[in-house]
Amino acid sequence: MTIEMDTGRGRESLAGRVAVVTGVSRRAGIGFAIARELLAEGASVLAHSWTPHDADQPWGADPAGMAGILEELGGVGERLRHVEADFTDPETPASVIELAARSFGHVDVVVANHTRSALGTLDEITAAELDLSWAVNARGSVLLAQAFAAQHDDRRPGGRVIMFTSGQHLAPMSQELPYAISKGAIHQMTLSLADALADRGITVNTVNPGPVDTGWADPDLTRRVGRALPAGRWGKPEEVARLVRWLASDDGAWITGQVINSEGGFRRWAM
Structure with missing residues (x-):
């Protein structure tokens, strides 16, 4: 006897829903994969990016630019909009949510995938970098949830806040303290935000995707981490x-x- 599992693919399970996905700035990245997946399931998506951050990192900005990224997602149109905005500005989260609601009429899902990557040991960290990492990673996620909740119509089903951390609760990251500390705050805020919104039918969860191949790691780290994964490879953005x-x-x-x-x-x- 053959048993076929219903995976929900092809059903457009998110038809009519509106999602904000932050951190959509590289085709190799998790944000791009999430936006593509939600669009494929019928959702409308406001894709947020802040490409100057990627341009300053070793991996660099996507060579196709945002125009190429958006084109690969199907092009800006009825179900896809885009905004470039810096989360170091405390007004940005509310502005992003407001734009999505104005563009599509409402917002049902927020995926706070954006991040500021920052190296730094205890000897090297500065107050300025701690403040920036906190502002983008932790404060930005909280304020996105706040702005989303303020505009959410609780008569609509499917209210969701989905955030990201990076496993700081499972192992230390002493070489990148600003990043680890700010992302650890997201781990700790998850349950409290979930409780704050539970009676409104809005769920709040956080994903720790583990090592994901988005093109940032050097060959040595890629090999070492790959040996520590049972599949012998890093995770893929589409799996997240x-x-x-x-x-x-x-x-x-x-x-x-x-x-x-x-x-x-x-x-x-x-490892």
């Missing part, structure tokens, strides 16, 4: 996107206040 899509769908409605470690069995001790 499928989890986000499930959390955003009606199938994920019973999950809230959780930090989900989706790491493929990552054995940190084996």
Whole structure:
């Protein structure tokens, strides 16, 4: 006997829903994969980017530019809009949500995927970098949730806030303290935000995707981490996107206040 599982693919399980996805600035990135997945499931998407940050990093900005990225997502139109905005400005989160609501009439899902990457040991960190990492990663996520909740119509189903952390609760990251500390704050805020919004039918969850190949790691790190993953490879952005899509769908409605470690069995001790 053959048993076929219904994965929900092709059903447009998010038809009529509106999602804000932050951090959509590289085709190799998680944000791009999430935006593409939600669009494929029928959602309308406001894609947020801040390309100057990527341009300052070793991996650099996407050579196709935002025009190429948006074109690959199907092009700006009825179901896709775009905004370039800097989360170091405390007014940005509310502005992004307002633009999405104005563009599509409402917002149902917020995926706070944006991040500021910052290296720094205890000897090297500065107050300025700590403030910037906090502002973008932690404060930006809280204010996105606040702005989303303020405009959400609770008569609509599917209210979702989905945030991202990076496993700082599972192992230390002493070489990148500004990043680790600010992302750790997201882990700690998840349950409290979920409780604040539970009575309104809005779920709040955080994803720890583990090592994901988005082109940032050097060859040595790629090999070492690959040996610590049972599959012998890093995670793929589309694998993260499928989890986000499930959390955003009606199938994920019973999950809230959780930090989900989706790491493929990552054995940190084996690195």
